[in-house]
Amino acid sequence: MVVDLSDVAPFLTWLPSALLEWMLVVACLAVGITVVAWIITALLHGPVSAMRKIGRVLRDAVGDLIHISPRRVCALARLAIKESIRRRVVVVFVVFVLILLFAGWFLDLKSLDPARLYLNFVLTATSYLVLLLALFLSSLSLPADIKNRTLQTVATKPVRASEIVLGRIVGFTAVATFLLVLMGLVSYVFVERGIAYIERTREDLPPDREMLLARVPVYGKLVFQDRKGEPIKGVNVGDEWTYRSYVAGGTLASAVWTFQNVSEEAFPDGLPVEMTLGIFRTHKGEIEKGVPGSLSVRNPKTGKTVEVRIFEGKEFTTDVQNIPRELRTPEGKKLDLFKDIVSDGQVEVLLQCAAPGQYFGVAQADLYLRARDASFPLNFTKGYIGIWLQTLLVVSLGVMYSTFLSGPVAMLATLGTLLGGFFHDFMFRLATGQTYGGGPFESVIRILTQQNVTSEPEDSLRSTVAQTLDQAAEFGLRMLAAILPDFGRFSFSEFVASGFNIPGDTLLTYTCRAFGFVLPVFVAGYLCLKNRELAQ
Amino acid sequence: MQPDVIIETRNLTKVYRDFWGRQKVRALKSLDLEVRRGEIFGLLGPNGSGKTTTIKLILGLLFPTNGQALVFGRDSSDVTKNERVGYLPEESYLYRFLNAEETLDFYGRLFNISRAVRRQRVADLIEMVGLDWAKRRQLKEYSKGMTRRIGLAQALINDPELIVLDEPTTGLDPIGVREMKDLILKLRDEGKTVLMCSHLLADVQDVCDRIAILYQGELKEMGRVESLLKVRDVTEIRAAGLSAIAQEEVKQVIERNNGHVLNVDNPTTTLEELFLKIIQESKEHPGRRVRGVQEK
Numbered sequence: 001m002v003v004d005l006s007d008v009a010p011f012l013t014w015l016p017s018a019l020l021e022w023m024l025v026v027a028c029l030a031v032g033i034t035v036v037a038w039i040i041t042a043l044l045h046g047p048v049s050a051m052r053k054i055g056r057v058l059r060d061a062v063g064d065l066i067h068i069s070p071r072r073v074c075a076l077a078r079l080a081i082k083e084s085i086r087r088r089v090v091v092v093f094v095v096f097v098l099i100l101l102f103a104g105w106f107l108d109l110k111s112l113d114p115a116r117l118y119l120n121f122v123l124t125a126t127s128y129l130v131l132l133l134a135l136f137l138s139s140l141s142l143p144a145d146i147k148n149r150t151l152q153t154v155a156t157k158p159v160r161a162s163e164i165v166l167g168r169i170v171g172f173t174a175v176a177t178f179l180l181v182l183m184g185l186v187s188y189v190f191v192e193r194g195i196a197y198i199e200r201t202r203e204d205l206p207p208d209r210e211m212l213l214a215r216v217p218v219y220g221k222l223v224f225q226d227r228k229g230e231p232i233k234g235v236n237v238g239d240e241w242t243y244r245s246y247v248a249g250g251t252l253a254s255a256v257w258t259f260q261n262v263s264e265e266a267f268p269d270g271l272p273v274e275m276t277l278g279i280f281r282t283h284k285g286e287i288e289k290g291v292p293g294s295l296s297v298r299n300p301k302t303g304k305t306v307e308v309r310i311f312e313g314k315e316f317t318t319d320v321q322n323i324p325r326e327l328r329t330p331e332g333k334k335l336d337l338f339k340d341i342v343s344d345g346q347v348e349v350l351l352q353c354a355a356p357g358q359y360f361g362v363a364q365a366d367l368y369l370r371a372r373d374a375s376f377p378l379n380f381t382k383g384y385i386g387i388w389l390q391t392l393l394v395v396s397l398g399v400m401y402s403t404f405l406s407g408p409v410a411m412l413a414t415l416g417t418l419l420g421g422f423f424h425d426f427m428f429r430l431a432t433g434q435t436y437g438g439g440p441f442e443s444v445i446r447i448l449t450q451q452n453v454t455s456e457p458e459d460s461l462r463s464t465v466a467q468t469l470d471q472a473a474e475f476g477l478r479m480l481a482a483i484l485p486d487f488g489r490f491s492f493s494e495f496v497a498s499g500f501n502i503p504g505d506t507l508l509t510y511t512c513r514a515f516g517f518v519l520p521v522f523v524a525g526y527l528c529l530k531n532r533e534l535a536q
Numbered sequence: 537m538q539p540d541v542i543i544e545t546r547n548l549t550k551v552y553r554d555f556w557g558r559q560k561v562r563a564l565k566s567l568d569l570e571v572r573r574g575e576i577f578g579l580l581g582p583n584g585s586g587k588t589t590t591i592k593l594i595l596g597l598l599f600p601t602n603g604q605a606l607v608f609g610r611d612s613s614d615v616t617k618n619e620r621v622g623y624l625p626e627e628s629y630l631y632r633f634l635n636a637e638e639t640l641d642f643y644g645r646l647f648n649i650s651r652a653v654r655r656q657r658v659a660d661l662i663e664m665v666g667l668d669w670a671k672r673r674q675l676k677e678y679s680k681g682m683t684r685r686i687g688l689a690q691a692l693i694n695d696p697e698l699i700v701l702d703e704p705t706t707g708l709d710p711i712g713v714r715e716m717k718d719l720i721l722k723l724r725d726e727g728k729t730v731l732m733c734s735h736l737l738a739d740v741q742d743v744c745d746r747i748a749i750l751y752q753g754e755l756k757e758m759g760r761v762e763s764l765l766k767v768r769d770v771t772e773i774r775a776a777g778l779s780a781i782a783q784e785e786v787k788q789v790i791e792r793n794n795g796h797v798l799n800v801d802n803p804t805t806t807l808e809e810l811f812l813k814i815i816q817e818s819k820e821h822p823g824r825r826v827r828g829v830q831e832k
Contacts, residue, residue: 075645078642082634083631136608149627149629151627153643154646156618156621156623158615158616158618158646159618159646534600
């Protein structure tokens with residue numbers, strides 16, 4: 001996974017449009033479900049009776065959701081917590097500690113990036129254990145109560161279905177939170193001690209190299225310039241992964257990052273630049289060495305350019321260098337970075353490849369200014385907040401499905417929803433026609449007629465019908481992509497392991513997203529439980 | 537709905553259907569009945585007659601196919617009516633990982649009862665059902681009778697106006713049965729309304745004011761117990777200290793008045809009363825064996 005913070009929108013900029021989109025999706029869902037429910041009820045009881053029943057359900061729903069009693073929700077949450085404790089959930093923590101104790105047996109202590117190794121290890125172990133626990137607890141609890149009829153005794157008290165559902169969600173989330181806090185503390189100590197030991201014992205690592213980082217990158221806007229210096233899109237070398245575009249070597253082609261708000265106060269010692277390159281070779285060249293390239297700075301107004309450094313570009317390494325305040329032109333003239341190159345807070349950084357026939361692959365996030373370092377412990381905590389958000393999603397979905405499905409089926413349904421969320425991007429591309437080969441109906445025709453995905457569809461009635469049906473399918477897929485949570489994005493583990501600070505805007509955005517999913521899921525769970533005969 | 541009518545069912549019907557909507561069982565057919573304030577109302581019937589279905593419809597655990605059930609004037613699906621209702625299910629469906637105190641505390645919280653009141657009520661109820669000695673043990677370690685007692689305690693945690701008891705004496709020993717009956721009568725004397733269902737006729741006869749008899753989902757008979765049980769064309773005379781000659785003279789008087797003597801014999805007590813008498817005497821005189829009646 002690539003850590004790309006370059007397109008993180010400020011939270012207050014993101015919020016209004018996201019809120020509007022959320023309300024639209026929820027409204028569409030609500031109307032759609034109401035219409036479907038009316039149709040089914042009308043078939044069973046007639047249209048007028050169906051209208052009355054649906055009206056009563058909606059009226060009761062408003063009352064049940066508005067008049068939720070916090071005290072009853074707390075009582076039900078306490079019950080869920082007690083149930084979890086008496087089911088020995090603390091075993092999960094014991095298992096986690098055991099894994100850490102024996103970590104030395106299978107962790108590669110000679111790794112070139114031990115911090116990433118340790119952090120990935122603890123975050124992954126925590127995620128798997130807590131998410132599995134959340135899945136089991138949330139999916140199996142309500143069906144067991146319904147089967148044992150203990151829920152009947154509760155339902156004959158003045159308890160609303162909304163309180164039962166919310167109480168479970170709150171209770172199981174509280175259990176998971178407690179475990180996450182414990183695991184987080186133990187993990188932090190494990191990582192700190194482990195890295196300290198490595199720093200003491202390994203002589204191959206630079207002594208002043210910091211391992212536990214939380215870099216705060218400042219990104220610039222990337223544009224590509226062709227051999228003649230005109231702006232273009234970057235070269236496509238045929239790589240399936242199109243994250244990076246390429247700069248041709250031995251030409252004037254370059255990748256140019258334009259940075260804003262660059263000032264003496266923000267960067268008193270010059271510009272600390274970090275970059276990660278992709279390399280594409282059309283010939284072997286000197287395979288033991290890197291590909292030569294150059295880094296320059298340019299005044300965006302005057303065009304004055306100063307070459308800062310010649311370097312050997314290597315893949316999979318982060319090149320760290322500082323552009324000093326004092327620069328020298330090839331003629332020997334001294335220039336000041338902030339007085340002569342930076343203009344109104346703007347500066348351009350140019351990357352060029354010097355080797356003909358070779359290419360540098362870059363993306364916007366591949367080169368940044370390292371503004372400062374944030375607090376690693378705080379960043380570590382933010383990483384755990386990401387796991388907590390994922391747990392909240394799992395618990396909510398598990399409880400919702402368990403209101404109308406049996407335990408094992410609810411578990412499978414929860415897993416299925418989360419897996420579907422992982423393919424969120426692919427579904428969106430399918431739904432918006434960004435993939436080759438058309439929709440499902442057109443694809444069936446292509447398979448049966450042995451056409452490849454890039455050929456034009458035949459001009460026939462069959463194709464027209466298939467394309468029309470595909471539009472309906474695409475609409476449904478778009479709705480599905482809108483309502484399924486992109487589960488993987490709620491994890492910030494890669495940020496922490498790669499040593500990047502998780503921006504506050506990102507945290508706030510994803511927290512709002514998580515609650516934006518949880519709220520309709522809770523309402524769905526309430527409606528399913530309310531309209532279920534518990535004594536059936 | 538009249539103010540003294542606590543429960544009213546109007547044309548209450550329940551048909552169980554399968555997943556495809558096909559009718560499987562017609563559990564209740566057009567039931568109309570009323571339960572009035574301050575009475576003990578019994579629902580009788582053999583297994584499968586619809587007693588428990590009726591109770592579950594009244595409590596909102598099932599939805600009627602047709603008709604309506606009203607409790608305190610509110611529809612059975614309205615959860616707010618449960619503020620004034622206590623329910624003892626047929627089996628005590630309680631959380632087995634909680635102990636007695638925790639169980640009653642949990643249900644007390646569901647009624648938004650304040651902590652101080654709740655604490656006192658929990659202590660009083662545990663003492664009332666005689667489980668003070670086991671209040672800290674988890675319910676999974678309780679016997680059936682003990683679980684039943686805690687079930688009764690949770691039904692009374694909110695000091696309800698209406699208590700619904702589903703087969704309240706099932707699984708209890710004779711002492712437990714007697715205590716349950718005494719408690720039901722005590723609740724009635726406190727002005728509460730009790731709806732109980734049972735297939736044990738003797739238990740219902742002892743405590744109920746009015747009964748309804750169901751069979752295959754239909755109401756067959758309803759009314760006050762004493763008037764339903766009265767055999768109007770037979771007169772019973774009980775007398776003590778009658779000699780054989782006196783008995784003969786009484787027979788002749790009856791026959792002279794065109795009556796017909798059905799039976800002359802010593803009345804029998806019930807097995808329950810005999811059992812309780814023996815237990816009581818054993819408690820008063822431990823170690824002494826009760827002498828049986830010598831058969832001639």
